[in-house]
Amino acid sequence: MIKVALPKGRIAQQTLEIFEKYLNTKLVFEDRKLILSYDNFTFMLVRNQDVPIYIQRGAADIGVVGLDVLEEKESPLVRLLDLEFGKCKIAIGSPKDYVLDFSNPHLKIATKLENITKKFFNKKALSVDIIKLYGSIELAPLVGMADAIVDLVETGDTMKQNNLKIDAIIMEISAYLVANRNSFYEKKEEILKLHEFFKNHIKE
Ligand code: PRP
Numbered sequence: 498m499i500k501v502a503l504p505k506g507r508i509a510q511q512t513l514e515i516f517e518k519y520l521n522t523k524l525v526f527e528d529r530k531l532i533l534s535y536d537n538f539t540f541m542l543v544r545n546q547d548v549p550i551y552i553q554r555g556a557a558d559i560g561v562v563g564l565d566v567l568e569e570k571e572s573p574l575v576r577l578l579d580l581e582f583g584k585c586k587i588a589i590g591s592p593k594d595y596v597l598d599f600s601n602p603h604l605k606i607a608t609k610l611e612n613i614t615k616k617f618f619n620k621k622a623l624s625v626d627i628i629k630l631y632g633s634i635e636l637a638p639l640v641g642m643a644d645a646i647v648d649l650v651e652t653g654d655t656m657k658q659n660n661l662k663i664d665a666i667i668m669e670i671s672a673y674l675v676a677n678r679n680s681f682y683e684k685k686e687e688i689l690k691l692h693e694f695f696k697n698h699i700k701e
């Protein structure tokens with residue numbers, strides 16, 4: 498039995514399409530149901546940020562999650578494969594007419610990615626004041642609460658429509674196939690078979 502944690506939304510859908518080929522069946526969650534079993538597999542739908550904890554605690558053996566979540570939570574999971582979808586970037590942004598001065602020790606940065614932001618500025622030996630938010634990050638500099646933001650950028654539309662520009666790219670993000678360390682050893686054969694299949698089907 499392999500238990501699979503998937504992040505609700507488009508990434509779950511794209512992953513299920515690969516599993517459909519692997520299992521040669523349609524995989525559809527009924528209405529509001531969060532769990533689906535077929536053959537030797539159980540699929541569960543969880544919030545994106547919760548994928549690592551389900552796998553860490555062994556409630557799931559494997560799963561799919563964005564590199565942003567893995568890096569932010571420093572999750573001790575086996576990174577099996579870059580699935581090359583769910584692509585976006587983590588960027589620093591600030592108002593169009595603002596000159597971002599990284600050497601300003603009072604720089605206020607709003608973000609939901611607190612750890613990634615800390616690591617980025619620590620590495621540069623820069624001190625910043627990090628303001629942790631949970632969403633609508635782009636609003637913070639518009640109302641004077643922050644000088645800049647660190648956030649995910651996919652199409653760039655949210656930044657553009659809120660008169661923000663990208664000052665720097667911190668990291669390129671995509672979805673990863675990951676595994677619980679124990680599951681990886683105990684169910685190695687099945688997981689490696691799956692890994693091989695995913696590797697050959699991610700670009701289709
Ligand atoms: C994410 C991210 C940006 C937006 C970027 O937010 O935090 O706000 O998407 O996408 P774009 O470059 O294609 O415009 P999300 O929609 O997850 O909502 P949130 O503000 O609640 O985090």
